[in-house]
Amino acid sequence: MSVDTRLDHPETLRVEPLLQATGVTKTYRTGASSVQALRQVDLSVAAGELVAVMGPSGSGKTTLLNCLSGLDDIDAGTVLIGGESIHQMSDARRTRHRARAMGFVFQAFNLIPVFSAVENVELPLLLAGRPAKTARAAARETLERVGLGHRLDHRPAELSGGEQQRVTVARALAGRPLLVWADEPTGNLDTETAAAVMDLLRELNDDGLTLLLVTHDDEIGASAGRRVVVRDGEVVSDERQ
């Protein structure tokens, strides 16, 4: 069964480990100089884990997340998700794979400003090929789950920071992905809102969602099931808590 077929049935991708990265290397070249952002990184993540990726600024956390999710290319190594090497896929297949199997939560929310909340949330569902009616229904349901059932038709500019981040979370979850990648999901939020968002994510993790979370926040790091520390492009520590 090809990965494309299997993507129609995401449960077939629930192999163990769900994510297997081996010898991942990434170098940025600017003119004559180059920076090795990731050096021979190995990482595996099992289904249902909540992994916090931590480290100082410039350590390569976000680069690691981008490379493991397939948003960025790698210079060496392999990344298997559901048993398939994502960097050997064509750009189109990799894109389809992302639409069906992954969700993203960004620090800067990154909602599409010209779409309403429900339109932003249903976007990945439509991209994954779901019929419009089904996508809309799922989007509504997810927004209600994150407490925004009364703000469906509001544009991002009309929502508070916390509300926008909840929409981002809803967008990441609406398609029931295998993996959710979150890059500093609480970075732009006040303490109370950040706590609420993290409670939501933990709740979803308790329901079986696999979550990789980049964070500076020690409290969030401490509450994760597993803490991976990255420094100078290398994984220097990987502890289960």
Place this chain on the structure above:
Amino acid sequence: MLLVLIFVLIPSIPFLCIIAFKPVLRRLAVRNAQRRPRETMLVLLGSLLGTAIITGSFIVGDTLEASIRRSAYTQLGPVDEVVRTQSPEVAAGVERTVRALPAGTVDGTLRILSVEAAVATAGDNPKAEPTATLHEVDFAEAGRFGGDPAATGVTGATPAAGEAAIGADLARTLAVGRGDRVVINAYGSRSELTVVNELPRLGIAGLGAGFQGSESPNLFVAPGTIDRLRAEAPQAAAAASPPTSAVLVSNPGNVIDGAARTDEIKATLERALAGAPATVGPAKQDLLEAAKTNGDQFTELFSSIGFFSVLAGILLLVNIFVMLAQERKTELGMMRAVGLKRAGLVGSFATEGWLYALGASAVGTIAGLGVGRLVVLVAAGIFATGDFTIELRYQADPASVQQGFTIGFLISLVTVVVTSLWVSRLNVIRAIRDLPEPESHRQRLAATVFGALIALMGIALTLSGISGEEPFSVLGGPAFAGLGAVLVLRRWLPRRALVSLVSVGVLVWAVVVFEVFPKIFENTDIPIFVEQGIILTAAAVALVTQNQSAIGSLLRRLGGGSNMSLRLGLAYPLARRFRTGMILTMYALVVFTLTFITVLSHLFEGQIEEFTRKASGGFDIRMASNPANPVPVEEVRKTDGVDTVAEQAVVPGEWRSPAGDGEGGDGGYEGWPVAGYDQAFFSRGGPALSELDPAYPDEQAAYRAVLADPSLVIVGEFFLQEGGGGPPEEPLKPGAKLTVRDALSGRSRELTVAAVSEGGFTNEPALVARRTVDEIFGPLATTNTLLVSVAPGTDAQALAERLNGRFLANGADADSFRKTVGENLAQQTQFFRLMQGYLALGLVVGIAGLGVVMVRAVRERRRQIGVLRSLGFESGAVRKAFIAESAFVALEGVVIGCVLANLTAWRLVGSEAFGEDMAFGVPWVQLGLLVLGTFLASLLATAAPAQQASKIKPAVALRLAD
């Protein structure tokens, strides 16, 4: 240079100071242009076209003025006044009188005797010029005339008996040179001469009868030749008009300067010649005034139709600056936070705009020289055909180039400064956080007060326009009132319903107002159509913009609810209403005008049969001949294929209208031909009449009445048109009084207008009874024009050519009405095409504008594209989304312009204001090509940015954004 100094350098001082003394602001202003050269080029391209169009318009006017003015050198030279007399004896007396004036009053006099004649080559297969002019003049005196021999064009000795000196134009037509033999025919007599000299078209040698076209088919003959021809004339020719005896007068000064004293010298001559049967004509002054008037009219025409493109350029600049401000909002907020004052913000933005304005105006002026040259090239072909030709020679006056540059610069500068002031009103925190600026209570109140004032102004304009019969106010007043109403009422009424209602109201008004007030709009000129186009476009764009969501929903349903590229492609234009509205307006304005002209051109093209019917009055051929040797009517009647012949005597009359502005250089008289007709003229219906005195039940009654009453006249729609083009300022109505005069004899008569004809030709003579012409013009009134109807089955044009060949010696010039009307319509069509080409430049502005917006959109949405790619949007889908967005906006703008133009043309054609009785029809093929061409060009402009967007890597976009 003073213009440039005052209007360019002085306004630039603040910006020069910023560049010289404010390094931070300089850096802010200059860096974006430096870092994004491709975008800068696009902005400059879109902005420079406005200046190019303005400069081009001036150059077209300069060219026409200079080309006509050139006739001052080529067809008059030192001649400033022409004193026409009844005979050579009177002319001799006039010359003696003028020479007796105090020294320095004039600097030359020259007697000349002239007659129209047919000139042909000798031998078999002759070439002929049916309307050449024979001149008798003393060459020695002519060479000294005016004190500048080089300006006279006359060289060599006076031709002796049997000899002739030929002008360059006639020599070219007949393909003859020195030593060749030519045959002259006048007064029914014939004489063969040898060409001994060739003269250039210059000064006396190129003498023309006023401004009648660029060519002068002159032949100079020995003194006594004309009298001998007349003496040898058969008896019938004794009735022909006498030759023209004139005294040419030169004012002190050169060819152009001398004309400045014409009024003074004319008055002196008239005093000196009081009582003598002579009339003083200010030939040079009339020519120079005609040159200026025609040049100005052309400049106005091209400026008016180019105005839409200039407006599109202004909208593009506003759009660009608003986009720039939005893109840089965060950094501008930070700059304000760290200490940059609002004035500094405005200064940096405006300085960047000043750089664009300066660059665009400079390049645009150069482009305008090219635009002008292109227009002149095409127009030269148009003006080279027909009976009245002008030899166009490209001319770009430095003053016009400076004017074009200055106006283009000022328009761009004012636009960017005002926009900079507007976009610089930002709250620091909201800017840093990129939050929208809400409308404050103060701003709302200000808008309400402003709206109330606008509404009151609009109402006042409308009412005053109706009472004062001022079309601009009547058309525009309600639009202002509507705008004001929206600004006031939006606090209490739903915006979408309010704007939609007002927009529909303004649209309806702008279309039907011509019918509601036909009297106010009966002399509608181009600026009114410009105003109408702007109002219609603005109202339609406002209506569409407010209802974009409904349009978008419909399109999404039609395109498939799950089509992500379509969904995304529609989302941005529907959300960014201001930006989309600007682009829509740019497209709609230009497409409106292009479509309007295309539709009018199509309507006129299809009217050849109708126009022929109206102009011909039931006849098939018009045949003019030499008044000194007119075609024998009975011979024409006996010609095979001829059915009916009507006779006309057409003479050069002088007219004074109490309703006119008395601009005629001679006591308020202006020249216009008058034709005396007989019973046969309207036996087949007569030319169509557009207005009759109520006393006449039908056209036949009007024609009969004029024939019976020597105090009545029928005038054409273009009677006494100003300056050679366009309808008269005050078109005459039945019942108006006119005075007609024979300049030579001084005989005059007051006439009353019985009817107005819509013959269709702009130079249609005024029609009176034959005996009226005979009584006023005496021996000048010869039957020199025949109207011929052909027998069934006869080809009219073929018959006309046979008549020309047979009556060559009489200077016969016959053409079928269909051919003449066809040539006129073809010339008109070519002119429409020229205007369409000119307007197409505006489309370039719109398309460049869309290209700029899409290039900036890629930059603006970089992060969002990264997000979409991360969510699963494929790169091909991103490209399609951009193309869909561009296609949607372009198509909407084109459709708005097209529909409005057709609607406007439809109402106009059916209204009284239009005057013509035409059936409306849509030129589907031409419009289809226009829509398709514009659409494809728009997609092409988006191709590069769309491709660039599709290549954005998600991680790179997200990282750069974060």
